[in-house]
Amino acid sequence: MWTVDEHLADVLAAVAPLPAIELQLLDAQGCRLDEVVLADVDLPSFDNSSMDGYALRTADTVGATAEYPSVLSVVGDIAAGAGELPTVGPGQAARIMTGAPVPPGSQAVAPVEWTDGGSGTGRAADAMGAAVEDEEVRVLRPVSEGAHIRRRGSDVAAGTRVLEAGTRLGPTQLGLLAAVGRATVKVRPRPRVVVLSTGSELVQPGEPVGPGQITDSNSFTLTAAALDAGAIAYRVGGVPDDAARLRAVLEDQLGRADLIVTSGGVSVGAYDVVKEVFESYGGVDFRRLRMQPGKPQGFGRIGAGDSGPGVPLLALPGNPVSAYISFELFVRPVIRTMLGAEDVHRPVVRAVCPVALRSPAGRRQFLRGRYRAADGVVEPVGGAGSHLVGALARADCLITVPEDVTELPAGSEVDVVLLGG
């Protein structure tokens, strides 16, 4: 029998971060950057106004007050995206919108609130772009040089490093990449994980459940857990215990998988065609671990050949709690390793358990619990049975009882694996 740590080390030794690839921005969300990103452009890329108002020359506003405003003639109208700009001369102003380029000759922008809003039709230029002569604006206070102008390159200067290699790409980093004009980016991709549940007793949720049948819940738990770990996950529900069918499904899925995760059929049952099929590939090993739940586990590679070393496969036990805990302990670290993540493992904290615990000799037990960070207390949820999905859904952590401990008195300190969320 293997210990949990031996099995984990063996599994992790067989995987590595996936090679970096160039992805479209939104396909790279959550991935780690595999390049240093330099800005090719200035941001902002031109001097522009931060306010709706009037671009003007500051000398024209010296001494302006509400009682004695500066009266300027309006020589043009500049919307965001404007190409041709009027030149602002002495005694003149140009109406300007937020984000629009600051016109030559002007030194500042007076927000519309600092003016009378301008007179006339509101149309500052005629159809040919020539100024409408009679339009005026009254500026009610002095405006200082550079006021309300966002200078070219003041946010990001061309040539500077904007993102370091290893940065995890979230919404704001993706936005920055777009802002500097990048359509694609080089990242460590998310592993593509195929989740497959086996068992002729399985029916899909919503279908009628006949005598002795059960609803396939594992494929949902495990697919969601794979997504949560940062993978792209494909769910393949309910493959019956039929060697030819299982083999056909595996062959079909191999092409799109960086990792295959199955549940069910790894114990000693008479109909465990799963083991038979995986073993026929040659590279999959079935072992028993010193843990509870999650004792029977399969691990190896399938599909090795001229085209490559094959795809790693973890065959988890079918009991729903066993499958989920096995995922947390072994599959999640594999996915995190393939991602190139720094935090491969779930955090473990010490906590006090106010109730006495019992555990089988020679097996590390993982009980479901609820952890209170405020006082460092953990309470078990439900019993030790590996079929207890109701209690599992209320748990937020796993309480660990070491292999050599069979009884823990109330008030003992225990290791607690925090499950996140």
Ligand SMILES: Nc1nc2c(c(=O)[nH]1)N[C@H]1C(S)=C(S)[C@@H](COP(=O)(O)OP(=O)(O)OC[C@H]3O[C@@H](n4cnc5c(N)ncnc54)[C@H](O)[C@@H]3O)O[C@H]1N2
């Ligand atoms: N004689 C022995 N029997 C068993 C042993 C043993 O050592 N000797 N080990 C037990 C342990 S521990 C576990 S864990 C299970 C593992 O069983 P399998 O991996 O072979 O899984 P199945 O037999 O297919 O199913 C077990 C259980 O889980 C339910 N199940 C299966 N798949 C799903 C699914 N997709 N969604 C929800 N529930 C599922 C299934 O109905 C069974 O109740 O073996 C013990 N037996």
Ligand code: MOO
């Ligand atoms: O070891 Mo099994 O995984 O108890 O249910």
